[in-house]
Amino acid sequence: MRGFCELIDAIFDVVFPPICLSCETIVGENEKTLSLCTSCRSRLKTTSGFFCPACGRRLPAPHVPCHGGVQFVLAAPFFFEDPVIRKIIHLLKYSHIKRAAAPLAFFIVSYLQSITSIKDAGYDDFVMIPTPLHSSRERRRGFNQSLLIAQEMEKFSKILDGEHRLPNFRIEAGVLARVRKTAPQIKQSSRAARAENVRGCFAIRDASKIAGRNIFLVDDVFTSGATMGELARLLKTNGAKKIIAIVAAKA
Ligand SMILES: [Zn+2]
Ligand SMILES: [Zn+2]
Numbered sequence: 001m002r003g004f005c006e007l008i009d010a011i012f013d014v015v016f017p018p019i020c021l022s023c024e025t026i027v028g029e030n031e032k033t034l035s036l037c038t039s040c041r042s043r044l045k046t047t048s049g050f051f052c053p054a055c056g057r058r059l060p061a062p063h064v065p066c067h068g069g070v071q072f073v074l075a076a077p078f079f080f081e082d083p084v085i086r087k088i089i090h091l092l093k094y095s096h097i098k099r100a101a102a103p104l105a106f107f108i109v110s111y112l113q114s115i116t117s118i119k120d121a122g123y124d125d126f127v128m129i130p131t132p133l134h135s136s137r138e139r140r141r142g143f144n145q146s147l148l149i150a151q152e153m154e155k156f157s158k159i160l161d162g163e164h165r166l167p168n169f170r171i172e173a174g175v176l177a178r179v180r181k182t183a184p185q186i187k188q189s190s191r192a193a194r195a196e197n198v199r200g201c202f203a204i205r206d207a208s209k210i211a212g213r214n215i216f217l218v219d220d221v222f223t224s225g226a227t228m229g230e231l232a233r234l235l236k237t238n239g240a241k242k243i244i245a246i247v248a249a250k251a
Contacts (some may be wrong), residue, residue, distance in 0.1 A: 013249055014028050015164055018032050018035060019035070020035065020036055020037040020040055021035045021036060021088050021091055021097070021103065022036060022037070022084045022087055022088065022097070023037060023039070023040055023088065023101055024112070025037055032044075032104040033102065033106075033240035034102055034106055035099050035100070035102065035103065036084075036088075036103050037188040040084050043046060043084055044078070044082065044084055044085065044107070045078075045082065046075050046077045046078060046107065046110075046111055046114075046187045047076060047077055047078065047079065047111070047250075048111075048114065048115070048228050049061075049063075049115060050063045050073045050074060050075050050115070050244070050251060051073070051074040051075075051076060052065045052066045052067055052070065052073070052074070053065065053070055053072060053073070053074045053222070053225045053228065053229070053245065054066075054067035054069075054070050054225070056250070059073060063208075065079070065099055070221040070229075071232040071233060071236050071243060072217070072227075072228065072229075072243035072244065072245050073220055073243075073244055074225075074233040074244075074245050074247070074250060075087075075108075075111070075112065075115075075244050075245065075246045075247070076106045076246075076247050076248070076249055076250035077108055077110070077248065077249075078107065078248060078249040078250075079249060079250060079251075080223075080249040080250060081219055081251060082249065085248060085249050086103075086246075086249070087111065088100045088103055088104060089104070089220050089221060089248060089249060091236040092104070092145050092148070092220065093141075093145055093220065096141060096142060096143075098143065101145065101148040101149050102152050103150050104149050104152070104220070104248040105150075105151075105152030105155070105156055106152070106156050106160070107248070108149070108153055108246060108248060109153055109156040109160050109162075109166070110156075110160060110162060112159065112162075112246075113161075113162020113163055113164055113165075113166055114162060114164070115164065118139070123167055123214045123241075123242050124167050124168065125167060125168050125169075125213075125214060126167050126168065126169040126208070126213075126214045126215065126216045126244070127169070127170055127172045127175075127209060127213045127214070127215055127216070128150050128153070128154070128169045128170060128171045128172065128215075128216040128218060129138045129171075129173075129175055129176060129215055129216070129217055129218065129235075130144060130146035130149070130150045130171070130173055130218045130219075131144075131146045131176075131217065131218065131227065131228075131231065132144065132146075132176050132177050132178040132202065133146075133173075134178040134180075134181050134182075134203060135177060135178075136181065137181075141189055143200040145220050146218050146219050146220060147171070149218055149248065150171050150173075150218045151171065151218060152168065153169075153218070153246075154169070155171055157169070167214075169216055172206075173210050174205055174206070174235075175204065175205055175206050175209045175210060176202055176203070176204060176205065176231070177202065177203050177205050178201055178202055179202065179203045180200065180201040181201075181202065182197050182198055182201050183195060183197055184225060185223065185224060185227070188226075191224060191226070193230065194224045194226035195226045195230070197226065198226050198230045199230060200233055201230065202230060202231055203234075204234060204238050207238045207239070209242050210235055210238045210239060211238060211239030211240070212239055212241060213240060213241060214240075214241050214242040214243075215240050215241075215242070215243045215244070216244055216246050217231055217232070217235070217243060217244070217245045217246065218247070219245070219246075219247045220248055220249075221247055221248065221249050221250070222247040222249070222250040222251065223250065223251040224251075228245045232245070238246060
């Protein structure tokens with residue numbers, strides 16, 4: 001049976017050879033997992049360390065936001081202006097190419113493993129919560145891209161060996177729900193309008209999974225921070241401890 005499956009895979013690869021998500025050239029055997037060719041991958045520039053979600057400044061350890069009133073720190077391996085990463089995120093969100101989640105998750109996990117050290121700060125155990133979509137949007141897209149990234153992160157965290165060992169984390173989907181549809185954040189004219197637009201749009205479905213826990217809040221992109229801010233506020237109100245917002249790219 002195994003031989004048969006390998007044969008089918010081989011035929012499939014000849015008919016539909018795997019191509020690089022970024023430049024669309026055919027990728028080699030060792031580039032297939034991430035669907036990214038070596039040349040595009042070598043052009044990527046990863047960030048280091050965590051960021052203050054209010055001002056975007058890089059935070060020195062032990063990662064306390066430089067702005068008061070901010071309830072989480074931001075982890076992002078890339079800037080959204082990076083053309084390769086921007087294209088991969090667009091393919092995932094707007095062209096619904098699910099395999100685009102793998103490279104994003106891979107680079108997030110590698111980046112987290114390069115940071116000294118989340119574990120040393122005494123945070124050993126995290127619950128990973130993907131940012132929920134409104135059910136109508138999820139139906140239209142067919143999936144929640146944040147959940148897909150989180151699932152791939154879980155996979156890579158088990159097989160990647162980095163400089164620093166990661167804390168334990170596992171997905172808790174369904175803890176949060178998006179209960180109200182919101183107008184696009186991009187159409188809001190100010191920071192206050194963006195915060196107002198998302199206020200009350202999420203609800204907790206299972207507070208017992210949050211109280212006293214450290215949280216990895218997963219999304220694809222961080223822009224104004226209004227959505228993450230609203231989620232962090234809700235999670236804190238329900239007893240969450242440390243919150244780290246994890247995205248593939250920050251604006
Ligand atoms: Zn390429
Ligand atoms: Zn700041």
